[in-house]
Amino acid sequence: MRSRTPAPMIAALGAAEREPALQDALNEPARTPWRLRTRLLGLAGLVALLAYPFVLNAPFPQHVMIMIFLYALMAQSWNILAGYCGQISLGHAVFFGIGAYSSGFLFATFRVSPWLGMMVGIAIAMAAAVAIGLPTLRLRGHYFAIATLVIAESVQIVFQRWEFVGAASGIWLPIVRENPLLNFQFNESKIPYYFIALGFLSLVCLAVWYLERSKAGYYFRAIREDPEAASSLGVDVSRYKVLAFMISAGFMSIAGTFYAQYVLVVDPETVFPLTLSILVLLIAVMGGVGTLWGPIIGAAVLVPLSEFTRIYLGGTGGSVDLIIYGALIVLICVFRPVGLLGIWKDWRLGTAVGGAKNRGNA
């Protein structure tokens, strides 16, 4: 175990060829005149997304879509830290809970608009990310993963006992009829929630899209591939790790605020659970970590699966989705650790090039 000294150097040398995402990003400007078919497909997708809640104008299909957006938003936030920067957090529910509690508490006690509460939540989540990240991001691999897990559990315990924010029973948000937009509460229809969730998801995806092309994004990926090599090339590793953690936490807290306004109840059991942190990780890994579309694909596959099993199998069916998730994740990790997106890409390349199947084995 201690005779692996040359490994980092080899990794540093091989980083460029081992990193298809980087290559794609580098090649991107060259093929900017997008093919017509891609553009048409994109347009059709956009129209479908905008028309969806009006065509399927019933609560359940709208709810499923909203959940897809919400989970994609969370998985994408996790993806920024874990997929791009390589720091595997197992306690991302902390930031979700912070977002939910910040806006929920401010609205329930002071009637502060949840939009403002959301900003406060983002600020607190980012501050928490710095506070948690500064010491923990120095840790490597499993130590970091378990540290985040342990911190998330501790935060949940604290919130369960904290009388000021309602302890274990949490916060019940008052239902307000007037001024729905300002109060971020839509009691008549799910359609506003649909578009707000879509908007948040677009925001995080835009951020990731921009990040993939920005200097910070390249630094993140360099840190993921090899922290020592990145550091030797002048990347301030700890600073950029904390930055990735902050961005990730901020978006996660937006998801928390949205959830609080959607269900109007915030309690430690539902906003700080380990299951949430795991689910977010499973979705991102399922779709493909370190890619823009991976978390969205993961959510689009897994969320309907869990919503439908819950309906068709009822009570005990509550765990069938997790049985399938767990098995799928194990299979993906064992056979193709590139996620569904990677499998699809490989398949497409495989048919185009003719059998060059094992490319990009992450």
Next chain:
Amino acid sequence: MTREIVIQAIISGLLMGFVYALIAAGLSLIFGLMEIVNFAHGEFLMLSMFSAFWFWALFGVDPLYSLPVTAALLALLGLVVHYGIIRHILRAPMLAQICATFGLAVFLRALAQFLWTPDFRTVIHPLVEGRVEVLGIFLGLPQIVASVGCLMGFTLLYVFITRTETGLALQATAQDRQAASLMGIPTDRMYALGWAIGAACVGVAGGLLSTFYFVFPEVGFQFALIAYVAVALGGFGSILGCLLAGVLIGLVEALGGLLIDPSFKYLIVFGLYLAVVFFRPQGLFGRF
């Protein structure tokens, strides 16, 4: 608060500590061998408790009698997991390794919930029950049996690893796989053996725990968390460190629960983990 209560807490903490130590030893053995953290360790424990429970509920066999079978079943599970999953991800990136064992944990827990519902169950009237009074201190007999059993299991494991040829081969594989392989040690089989023994340790601990603890699908999680803390505390890969760390955690938990607040006892244990990984990442008794 009288002196008896404090002594009582110390002794119960000590008894629990030996159980934690054996659970952590299984985890540590696997990590030491191949640097993979088994995030499904808690679910292994849960399955062993269910195994003991079902032997009792269906066939009327006491968990203490079915202990060898439970341990053997768990060893088999360890082998299946190694050959089915772990062997394929040894060289995979860490994310894939974490997700594979995490996914396994989610799978096993959900499966248990699906098959056996999330209900809490207990073994009623186990072979050993009741309590004894020694100098004004009350101790549960099942706890004493579990604790002694785990300590025996731990001793066996330690003797096996340090005194037998196979055990030494295991250690050699943990230290340097390539060198061990050059010395003619079948390292692949050592990995499988590590998983079998690691899981069997949990099997023994779970079988003994089931005599006085609730059996339910989520039970593994808190024990797994404590095992991670113990392994980090003892130094990843150090078996003897697990014993000391397990006992320390048992004591901290019992005394913290008594002196501060029972609901905060895990907070103290987690704080201990964070303090150790920040200030002494090699663990309190680590070799590195």
